Amino acid sequence: MKIKHNMKRAEQLKEQVRRKLLEATSSSGSSVANMVMLVDTLERLGIDSHFRREIAAMLRRVHRQEQDCPSAAADDGLHITSLRFRLLRQHGFGVTADVFDKFRDNRGSFRASLSSDTRGLLSLYNAAHMAMPGEEALDDAIAFARHHLIQSVEGKLKSSMAEQVSRAFDIPLPRAPKQLETIRYIAEYEHEPAFDGVALELAKLDFELVRSLHLRELKALTIWWKDLYNSVKLSYARDRIVENYFWTCGIYHEEEYSRARIMFTKVFGLMSLMDDTYDAHATLEECHKLNKAIQRWDKSAVSILPEYLHAFYIKLLNNFEELEDCLEPTEKYRMSYAKTGYKQLSEYYLREAQWSSDKYMPSFAEHLDVSVMSSGFPELAPVVLLGVRDGDGAATAEAFGWAAAVPALARASGELARFLNDVASYRTGRSGRDMASTVECYMAERGVGGEEAVAAVAAMAERAWRTINRECVEMGGRADHLLPAARLVVNLTRMLEVIYLGGRDGYTFGADIKDLVTNFFLANPSQLFD
Structure with missing residues (x-):
């Protein structure tokens, strides 16, 4: 009986989440920041498979905006820029590592002022592990982020963020099996800034x-x-x-x-x-x-x-x-x-x-x-x-x-x-x-x-x-x-x-x-x- 009750409740919750996704995709007022944070949340909570079409549509919109109006992202901070970069690459969209140039000083080094942005540094660290051959600039990003994250962990970093940093040092997020991340992230999610009780x-x-x-x-x-x-x-x-x-x-x-x-x-x-x-x-x-x-x-x-x-x-x-x-x-x-x-x-x-x-x-x-x-x-x-x-097109004869x-x-x-x-x-x-x-x-x-x-x-x-x-x-x-x-x-x-x-x-x-x-x-x- 419990399983049947849980299945019924899960279907109700899926519809609520789906409505939020559709609103975020169709609304002209939806920001890239809101969209990429929502996709990241669903993926790390392990429920993204229920919303493949909606997530694909949302990321296509994010990518189009990046191509058509690159200046729109000029004010995005390190966290959102890194999150957008990682998610787009993980989903097969071409995006250049030049998006991180705005965080460098006139000598080409990452700005020292970023050292206190722990969430941004963690996002940068994970994003830079989506590097392709020849992208040595992202090696600098990894080294810079790791150095300052180590200092943050040695300081008074909150336990949930410290745990996420420790996990990333073991296995960067793009290389971590989803379900293992989900087990840990569900327990941490209520401490996240964009907490959503329905999704949890x-x-x-x-x-x-x-x-x-x-x-x-x-x-x-x-x-x-x-x-x-x-x-x-x-x-x-x-x-x-x-x-x-x-x-x-x-x-x-x-x-x-x-x-x-x-x-x-x-x-x-x-x-x-x-x-x-x-x-x-x-x-x-x-x-x-x-x-x-x-x-x-x-x-x-x-x-x-x-x-x-x-x-x-x-x-x-x-x-x-x-x-x-x-x-x-x-x-x-x-x-x-x-x-x-x-x-x-x-x-x-x-x-x-x-x-x-x-x-x-x-x-x-x-x-x-x-x-x-x-x-x-x-x-x-x-x-x-x-x-x-072959529901999602994975197991075709061509594949x-x-x-x-x-x-x-x-x-x-x-x-x-x-x-x-x-x-x-x-x-x-x-x-x-x-x-x-x-x-x-x-x-x-x-x-x-x-x-x-x-x-x-x-x-x-x-x-x-x-x-x-x-x-x-x-x-x-x-x-x-x-x-x-x-x-x-x-x-x-x-x-x-x-x-x-x-x-x-x-x-x-x-x-x-x-x-x-x-x-x-x-x-x-x-x-x-x-």
């Missing part, structure tokens, strides 16, 4: 409704995984269904993506079993046999495999058949992309197993060509779309073709996965079976120490993010119909920042993120929000 009530109800769905899905997936894991009897493989599903919720948490979450989690889990077989257990000869069977993708190929892989192989094929049954007749073509990706990943795992067996040290460039793909992220790009119902072709965005995602994983592996230490990482290849090729190599690889990860930013903005200008798909791939990538925060590997070592995952699924909402 809707956010709390929506959070509870969605999380109850997540828990039902997690229960069903846990039953599926236990049956699979106990059947295949691969004791060396990571037992990580909760961490897997947590990652999936970071890609898409809304109710409409229920089928997509379940399908992605299952494919991700099957990839993880294959990864651990190549990486942690199989001999080189067994690796060759496993790859041969996977390329054939036929139950008769089970005879090629050693006995301990028979159950895994049959379960793999059966699960893919069951996933295909979940798709509508017009959607079944999608499975070919998932199968092709799985086969490709097997080929890359085999290449790395051969290198490890031969104790081969590839060049950094050669390593990257293979290990970016073996990260699994380029292959997961089409899988992200696999179960998406699958785009994702499967390993566009620059997907490759950059793979680079991030590889670099962050390898930095974590270097810090925790690799096993004797592991091939050399990008960190070790860089050390060998450049003749440098470990910390210098780690710093260089971390800088490459930053460049990968800038490539992602560029691709989204350019796509907004030339192929905006692909943006919904691209945003889901970016969401997949954002979760890397959580899993590998501070050099940890929260997927391999689940205890590192146990408290975070427990809080996400089980914390009492009243404790979170009161």
Whole structure:
């Protein structure tokens, strides 16, 4: 009864918020400041998905005004200018970093008078992380904002703002998974200057409704995984269904993506079993046999495999058949992309197993060509779309073709996965079976120490993010119909920042993120929000 009551109340609140959005978009008196603050609020509260059309219309109006009448923004302060810049870029609109020039002195440095504007500095810090390649001026913005924000935190900054600053230092807002930000921001929102009680009530109800769905899905997936894991009897493989599903919720948490979450989690889990077989257990000869069977993708190929892989192989094929049954007749073509990706990943795992067996040290460039793909992220790009119902235009046939072709965005995602994983592996230490990482290849090729190599690889990860930013903005200008798909791939990538925060590997070592995952699924909402 409570769920039904909450759903009814949520619908009433949505209509109230929708009216506010329509009024803000249609009224000639609505300021850019009001519009961007409203969009920011809805996104950080996690309820923007209910108002996609209204938000799109509002941001188009903001962008038009920026193009048609740039002088209108001349009086906007640092907070609104930064907020507008970040939101427009995140939604695929082209906007130049020159908008920050008005905050610089005649020497090109940011004005010292800005140092006391904590909210503006935080907005600038987050906005500057939407930088694209070649925008070194935004490096200055990050350094300037960070320096003064550190001083503010060391002073007497209010707890809610101090918490937001601390979070941004860990993961800048454009790179933070939305639902994790929502959990924290709901508890802080009532202290915000533009507090709206209707939006907050809707956010709390929506959070509870969605999380109850997540828990039902997690229960069903846990039953599926236990049956699979106990059947295949691969004791060396990571037992990580909760961490897997947590990652999936970071890609898409809304109710409409229920089928997509379940399908992605299952494919991700099957990839993880294959990864651990190549990486942690199989001999080189067994690796060759496993790859041969996977390329054939036929139950008769089970005879090629050693006995301990028979159950895994049959379960793999059966699960893919069951996933295909979940798709509508017009959607079944999608499975070919998932199968092709799985086969490709097997080929890359085999290449790395051969290198490890031969104790081969590839060049950094050669390593990257293979290990970016073996990260699994380029292959997961089409899988992200696999179960998406095509309501928002994300899962079109063209989008699958785009994702499967390993566009620059997907490759950059793979680079991030590889670099962050390898930095974590270097810090925790690799096993004797592991091939050399990008960190070790860089050390060998450049003749440098470990910390210098780690710093260089971390800088490459930053460049990968800038490539992602560029691709989204350019796509907004030339192929905006692909943006919904691209945003889901970016969401997949954002979760890397959580899993590998501070050099940890929260997927391999689940205890590192146990408290975070427990809080996400089980914390009492009243404790979170009161």
